[in-house]
Amino acid sequence: MESLSIGQLAKTAGVNIETIRYYERRGLIPRPSRRESGYRQYTRETVTRIQFIKRAKELGFSLREILELLSLSLDPATTCVDVKKRAEIKIADIEEKIRILQGMKKALITLTMECKGSGPVSKCPILEALHSDAEAVKRSAAGRNKRS
Amino acid sequence: MESLSIGQLAKTAGVNIETIRYYERRGLIPRPSRRESGYRQYTRETVTRIQFIKRAKELGFSLREILELLSLSLDPATTCVDVKKRAEIKIADIEEKIRILQGMKKALITLTMECKGSGPVSKCPILEALHSDAEAVKRSAAGRNKRS
DNA sequence: ATAAACCCTGTACCTAAGTACAGAGTCAAG
DNA sequence: CTTGACTCTGTACTTAGGTACAGGGTTTAT
Numbered sequence: 001m002e003s004l005s006i007g008q009l010a011k012t013a014g015v016n017i018e019t020i021r022y023y024e025r026r027g028l029i030p031r032p033s034r035r036e037s038g039y040r041q042y043t044r045e046t047v048t049r050i051q052f053i054k055r056a057k058e059l060g061f062s063l064r065e066i067l068e069l070l071s072l073s074l075d076p077a078t079t080c081v082d083v084k085k086r087a088e089i090k091i092a093d094i095e096e097k098i099r100i101l102q103g104m105k106k107a108l109i110t111l112t113m114e115c116k117g118s119g120p121v122s123k124c125p126i127l128e129a130l131h132s133d134a135e136a137v138k139r140s141a142a143g144r145n146k147r148s
Numbered sequence: 149m150e151s152l153s154i155g156q157l158a159k160t161a162g163v164n165i166e167t168i169r170y171y172e173r174r175g176l177i178p179r180p181s182r183r184e185s186g187y188r189q190y191t192r193e194t195v196t197r198i199q200f201i202k203r204a205k206e207l208g209f210s211l212r213e214i215l216e217l218l219s220l221s222l223d224p225a226t227t228c229v230d231v232k233k234r235a236e237i238k239i240a241d242i243e244e245k246i247r248i249l250q251g252m253k254k255a256l257i258t259l260t261m262e263c264k265g266s267g268p269v270s271k272c273p274i275l276e277a278l279h280s281d282a283e284a285v286k287r288s289a290a291g292r293n294k295r296s
Numbered sequence: 297a298t299a300a301a302c303c304c305t306g307t308a309c310c311t312a313a314g315t316a317c318a319g320a321g322t323c324a325a326g
Numbered sequence: 327c328t329t330g331a332c333t334c335t336g337t338a339c340t341t342a343g344g345t346a347c348a349g350g351g352t353t354t355a356t
Binding site for chain 1: 196199200203204206207208217220221223224226227228229230231232235236238239242243245246249250252253255256257259260263264265266267268269271272274275277278279
Binding site for chain 2: 342343344345346351352353
């Protein structure tokens with residue numbers, strides 16, 4: 001078994017067949033050679049390539065960014081710094097997302113603590129806040145709860 | 149000015165006209181009365197409604213969830229606990245997202261620290277990790293970096 | 297009365313990362 | 327030799343939350 005069919009590749013790499021063709025369209029994996037029938041023929045290299053893509057995705061890179069990383073890694077003019085820069089940008093992206101989520105969480109916790117859990121919905125502090133107290137929500141969501 | 153045109157409502161509430169019609173289609177705001185011409189006529193209530201939606205979105209609720217919150221708040225059988233439960237589920241959702249992002253961040257930081265920033269891309273520890281060290285990436289991304 | 301600004305419906309488009317066919321051809325096992 | 331599994335291309339669909347027209351009708355200000 002020196003060459004892999006698309007189905008074998010899919011199973012080995014742990015992705016869908018459709019995903020492989022999609023990655024090919026996106027330029028993330030090279031167009032493979034074909035049999036006379038037109039069937040795609042892959043080498044083990046492509047398994048590695050797909051695993052690269054999967055791991056980069058786990059680190060939060062988009063397919064567009066992964067494409068960039070891949071072309072970087074092929075360009076002899078690239079230095080390690082170029083790659084490191086991408087990673088640092090991604091870290092900053094992730095930190096921003098975390099910040100926003102923590103603001104949301106804080107606001108929600110504040111609201112749920114105000115809610116005793118008894119009484120009708122008409123006096124629910126959570127809904128009341130959504131209806132009228134724009135500032136409280138905004139302050140918390142932005143992570144700068146100044147009052148108190 | 150007792151009734152608002154869709155344009156006035158959009159400006160007042162700080163959303164797009166298209167967004168208002170979209171919310172109407174989604175059932176997030178009630179179908180308004182119409183003039184003879186077919187023009188939509190809104191009341192101030194709808195401003196409040198749209199602001200509710202905007203704030204709930206800031207707290208991380210999807211439009212589908214907001215629809216649920218709105219029908220809860222109209223149902224007299226709803227109690228405060230029902231709303232509180234939604235908020236708590238949302239908090240858990242947010243915490244899960246934060247956990248995943250922190251795993252990504254940790255893995256990326258580990259990799260960038262290994263990278264001295266000098267040397268050719270062929271020896272970049274970041275790319276090397278993506279190419280072969282599946283476990284290191286996974287461990288960090290999952291937030292359970294066992295091998296210290 | 298006419299031009300600018302507004303509004304209507306309906307449909308298509310956008311991003312991201314795929315997934316799901318339809319309709320055809322090919323390969324492998326029994 | 328046939329049947330089932332596999333593969334091909336091309337297109338449409340999915341989720342979420344909108345945005346952008348096209349091609350009409352209406353309102354308002356001058």
